[in-house]
Amino acid sequence: xxxxxxxxxxxxxxxGPFKQLVTMANLPLKGALTDDQLTIIEDAGILIxxxxxxxxxxxxxxxxxxxxxxxxxxxxxxxxxxxxGFIDSHTHICFGGTRAKDYAxxxxxxxxxxxxxxxxxxxxxxxxxRKAASEELIKKTLKRTKQHLKNGVxxxxxxxxxxxxxxxxxxxxxxxxxxNSQTPLDLIPTCLAAHMKxxxxxxxxxxxxxxxxxxxxxxxxxxxxxxxMDAFIEESAFSKEDIRPYFKKxxxxxxxxxxxxxxxxxxxxxxxxxxxAISADHLEASTKxxxxxxxxxxxxxxxxxxxxxxxxxxxxxxxxLLDAGCALAIASDHNPGSAPMGDLLTQAAILxxxxxxSNAEVxxxxxxxxxxxxxxxxxxxxxxxxxxxFALFHTDNYNEILYHQGAFKPCMVFKNGALVYDKHxxx
Numbered sequence: 001x002x003x004x005x006x007x008x009x010x011x012x013x014x015x016g017p018f019k020q021l022v023t024m025a026n027l028p029l030k031g032a033l034t035d036d037q038l039t040i041i042e043d044a045g046i047l048i049x050x051x052x053x054x055x056x057x058x059x060x061x062x063x064x065x066x067x068x069x070x071x072x073x074x075x076x077x078x079x080x081x082x083x084x085g086f087i088d089s090h091t092h093i094c095f096g097g098t099r100a101k102d103y104a105x106x107x108x109x110x111x112x113x114x115x116x117x118x119x120x121x122x123x124x125x126x127x128x129x130r131k132a133a134s135e136e137l138i139k140k141t142l143k144r145t146k147q148h149l150k151n152g153v154x155x156x157x158x159x160x161x162x163x164x165x166x167x168x169x170x171x172x173x174x175x176x177x178x179x180n181s182q183t184p185l186d187l188i189p190t191c192l193a194a195h196m197k198x199x200x201x202x203x204x205x206x207x208x209x210x211x212x213x214x215x216x217x218x219x220x221x222x223x224x225x226x227x228x229m230d231a232f233i234e235e236s237a238f239s240k241e242d243i244r245p246y247f248k249k250x251x252x253x254x255x256x257x258x259x260x261x262x263x264x265x266x267x268x269x270x271x272x273x274x275x276x277a278i279s280a281d282h283l284e285a286s287t288k289x290x291x292x293x294x295x296x297x298x299x300x301x302x303x304x305x306x307x308x309x310x311x312x313x314x315x316x317x318x319x320x321l322l323d324a325g326c327a328l329a330i331a332s333d334h335n336p337g338s339a340p341m342g343d344l345l346t347q348a349a350i351l352x353x354x355x356x357x358s359n360a361e362v363x364x365x366x367x368x369x370x371x372x373x374x375x376x377x378x379x380x381x382x383x384x385x386x387x388x389x390f391a392l393f394h395t396d397n398y399n400e401i402l403y404h405q406g407a408f409k410p411c412m413v414f415k416n417g418a419l420v421y422d423k424h425x426x427x
Contacts, residue, residue, distance in 0.1 A: 016045030017059035085154030085389030090331035097128025152391035161192030194231035306339030330365035346406025
């Protein structure tokens with residue numbers, strides 16, 4: 001057991017001591033970071049009130065004060081490093097079926113077209129997701145959230161996009177909303193109805209997008225199913241000309257925009273900047289022109305190393321993006337086709353090695369910069385007034401965490417100040 005309860009439950013809760021508490025506070029949103037910019041508090045404690053951080057300070061001092069008041073104290077045994085809860089700002093974890101056959105065929109040298117002709121690809125997942133009942137989608141989504149929780153993730157963005165009709169997209173987004181009510185994590189829903197034109201839609205790309213925006217958008221607002229709209233801008237999906245009217249209508253209604261951009265070609269980032277998107281995700285194909293364009297904007301550049309690992313392609317040019325002055329988030333892209341691993345910390349550590357990123361840059365990419373990619377300003381850092389979301393690692397030095405390339409997992413995770421995962425109490 002890592003926890004020793006000194007007092008009964010009270011309105012205030014003090015947790016500590018932490019050998020190191022890495023706040024991720026007082027860092028710029030954009031640009032390169034060095035490790036000596038990190039604020040690290042030794043022998044620290046966190047005082048929590050109403051799911052938020054009330055105070056951070058020296059644990060012994062806070063403990064002395066706690067003994068004079070009605071405060072619950074949770075005393076940790078051994079050395080622990082405390083980091084903000086990780087934020088996975090791009091996933092597709094609501095889906096039916098599997099694409100293991102696709103993965104085997106791709107690694108055996110088959111092309112995307114050959115895999116699609118054999119019944120694989122995105123449409124395979126669409127077919128399997130449509131067949132799945134809502135209860136099955138909820139159950140599978142919750143199972144995947146538990147996997148992320150064990151890896152220190154406390155907030156997960158979850159996209160639709162495997163329904164590709166008004167009825168089926170609603171089924172997915174309602175399932176995500178239902179799953180969110182059953183997990184301690186926060187699931188942030190995003191509509192990706194513009195993933196590809198469904199094979200069973202007889203009209204043009206423009207006609208499909210018009211049907212979605214005209215029929216689906218009002219229902220999403222009415223049922224409060226999402227405030228985020230995404231689109232895949234690619235030769236195999238939708239062109240920038242296709243997407244402009246779609247995004248224009250989404251902005252008029254009040255949706256935030258995010259973009260699957262520059263994965264294989266380079267039109268997506270320009271559209272992201274044009275529509276003042278919150279983020280542009282993928283960017284593996286981005287060149288100097290796209291990087292400079294993003295750096296001059298407020299768009300968060302999101303690297304998805306899981307997709308690079310799954311497809312065997314280049315990584316997002318994270319080093320160049322940071323050096324140009326971009327804000328870089330890192331997300332898992334957890335999906336059944338190109339990124340089935342779903343391990344944010346492992347993927348971030350691998351990206352770090354290939355792109356030569358500092359520990360500060362990686363940790364920023366999965367905490368406060370990832371929060372910015374979701375337009376959330378209440379998490380991603382450990383400081384007064386923010387949500388008490390944090391992950392504990394059984395070590396005395398934060399450098400050990402990324403050094404082990406994702407194999408070193410949290411021993412405990414707290415969400416809104418509550419212990420939601422304890423490695424020593426989990427079978």
